[in-house]
Amino acid sequence: DHRLDALVPMITWHDLAYSLSPNNAVGGRGVPGVFKWQWANGFYLVGEGRPVTRPSLDPSRINSLGCLHFVTEACRTFHTLNSGSYPAGRTARLLAFARSVSPVSYLHRVKAPTLLVQGQSDTLFNLNEATATYRALSAQGTPVKMIWQSSGHSSGPTAPATGELDLSKGNLETSYVGRRVLAWFDRHLRKRTHVDTGPAFAYHRDWVTDPDRAYATAGRIPVPGRTFYLSGDGKLVDNRNKVARGSRTYTNRLSPTSHSDSSLAVQSGLPAAPPRDTKGTYLDWTSAPLTRPLDVVGAPRVTLRVHSPKAERAQDSGDAADKLVLFAKLYDVAPDGTRTLVRRLVAPVRVPDVTRSFTVTLPGIVHRYRPGHRLSFVIAASDDAYFGNRGVKPVTVISNEDELHSLQLPTVD
Template sequence: MPVTASVCLAACAALLGPVTAAGPAGAAGPRQPGYAVTPLKLPVRAGGRDCTLDADLYRPTGVDAAHPAPAVVTTNGFGGSKSDGSTDAIARAFASRGYVALAYSGLGFGRTGCPISLDDPRIDGRAASQILDFLAGQRAAKNGVRVDFVTKDGPRDPRAGMFGGSYGGAIQLATASADERLDALVPLITWHDLTYALAPDNADRTSGVAGPAPGAYKHQWTNGFYLIGEAQGLLHPRLDPSRGGGAGCVHFVAQACELKKRLNSGRYPSAPTEAALDYARSVSPSSYLATVRTPTLLVQGQADTLFNLNEAAATFETLRAQGTDTAMIWQSWGHSGGMTDPAPGELDLGKGNFETSYVGRRTLAWFGRYLRREWDTDTGPAFAYYRDWAARGPAYAASEVYPVGIPRRLYLSGDGKLVDNPADVATGSRHYRNWRVASSHSESSLAALTKLPNPKPYDTRGTYLDWTSEPVRGRPVDVVGAPRATLRVHSPDAERTQRSDDAADRLLLFLKLYDVAPNGGKTLVHRLVAPVRVPDVTREFTVDLPAIVHRFAPGHRLRLVMAASDTAYFGNRGSKQVTVRSSRAETGTLDLPVVGEGLEGLDDDLP
């Protein structure tokens, strides 16, 4: 992706944390003690290097050795720092509510040493573990500051939680995997598996979130973040020499640099590609969640094409299955929209509206129970999701079970219709052929963060197929969860190349779900796309689309699109014709998780 220096700098300014603070953090709510802020330089050993963490310690008025308080640790999103307007806003918010807060710049960011290592539990997690030693009074900062005012559950065990988003979310899970002393986590809009986040394959998933093959490379997101990381020297002159990277990168560890090079090459032979993806998995929660026992409140954004809802769902299901206390919230905003201007009633970190937002109240309850040990505190339902159509009453619905909804099956008819009765499937076949350049557009990935233009989604005739339902009649159709398609395609061109050792020779296609209004206007739901590296064009395969929370109103129609390409992703190698045949005996299906009144487990009456 050609990203100019100006775009990079704009992205750097925008990606300073889980959100860019809209203004000074307010101390809304009943608890508003003052606090003192002490700058710290914390020496740590991480990844075989000696590094210094740049941190600020927030001590509430009245907190001392005789009156200790639990601590909340927070760190920046990718490209940010301890004082980026968001990370420090989080620290102020918790300090104003009586928690000792510590905000630090993550490894490779701000004035902290060491190269960027992608929240590696063996590096970033170990570094954060040494912060817990500091909070327990077991080690001092370089200026001699030592803490004796954090609540402790043992001589070396501070009562501490973590809060933060995106890059500042995954570090929480990485730290918990490296150090069991953490007591509570609230990671927002973060990843489960970087192989899925950077090169998603939505075909034939058996567990977790990723399919079996390297999928379609998200070159816009990946190269944008790469340039943000490499630009740290421009943003912060005279950096610590320990920040030096490897494998040709200025500020990334060698393995992260090799991963980016492999993805950018567009060539994916099995051995080197698997080595690169193994590294991506090793810095992903998917590889170490078995060691995470800390109570975790997951918050994921619906408007997010970087880390979609499927990522949080996979983490939630893994933690729940192993008995870790966990809950999940699907809020409205994510990397692709709403971060700087959340919907009314949503958590706005720039305003510090914890008491007056649903996610904020859930966060305070989570920390109240697990940090303050207020055991009678109701921490809320197992699963809750924001509904942008709820003009009256609560915006969130909730359930004690996940997934929710009842599958509603639609059939792909040969005449381009989506029908709900297999007897209505028309016999027919249709085909498309990809161009050498992308002919469909879903998004300009960094647009929401950089304020750059983001053209409307489009598809080019002859390079896609679509199937459209009849207008919704009667009650609306509310979809909550991940739609699943079962498909079979025919492509002699792909069949000739799919046994190659290079995964890039296999067929790529892109599924997406539109909402078509009565006037013909169409909306690609949250601009989400499901890339598919078809494992074998001679057999049937399944596709898990990104999860959504969306109402198809009466009069609106559902449209499933299968496109040959997308501007946000690397595409097919060579030109391949794809044919989809339909008959009553052989047809594709689309299963929608539909919720509504009277479905078991749903509750609109939220705290």
């Protein structure tokens, strides 16, 4: 729209196909993801509850599929996702519709200077969404910068004391994010060309309490560099020569056995249950205690090969729901053994082909692993915020010199 001179999108999506049914496997774009039923059905019920919450709305707007307040294609998308069956033709239409109402489909037309603000505590639209938009705009020459603030859809109150923008408190001029927004509009809306709009990339550090230092800046987004290896004895080691030979197996059950996200509880003000995994339904690899701080800023990547004969036999059925589903995630393990799932984030994966290795991009994080703490990487069979596997599919991970599995972390000094 030529009438728009400057944009500041906040905690929004890049691709709804990823937001509501993510597949974090690299190259898995053509494979339907794992339905994020908790968030999606929450929105669906809010919409369909309008006759009760908004009785003045026209009750005659019922489309052919029986949805009261969604257009036919949106209604069909919800029905397909909730069916648990994803045949190729139907899911191709679903993905096409989701992308048609997403920035990914029209970013090539966005020329207005854009300051992206995304939340680290966000299991609905994670940092990877803004990163994808940032890279697309940057590649085509649209002026763009990005800030990763702390709060998002999955957090409670903001943290204005450490530079967070909270519009309800009117702290545009006193918060770091607020000042960046004002500078952006001064430069690109009011055409004050002398105004400095700040660095290309900034991120909030929750381990820094000084409001003048809580945000760190960089000229670019860090990329994965530091590598750990998944050893057959359950250790996460920093050298491939330390990898022990071995294999371990987990088995999913017909009901979810892992919990990560309580975002709907947070949104409604209810207590959030802590993350958990049930013994026998996940595998973990844990590092030795760290001797110095490890600051992870960005999206970690892991390369895996799993063995699952049942999944292999079923994966070419023509229904993507028969492909293996797993969830990758990072924990911070304190010296007393307390485990913290970083920002409650997980990477859902519908494995494209279990006969081959695959790479997973985890959600972006900003997290300090303190000295004495340990880094733990987990793959779990299920997560109760998502749909899971169709049927029981045991999974084995083998580690040896021929099958190396690596975790790469984007770190900063």
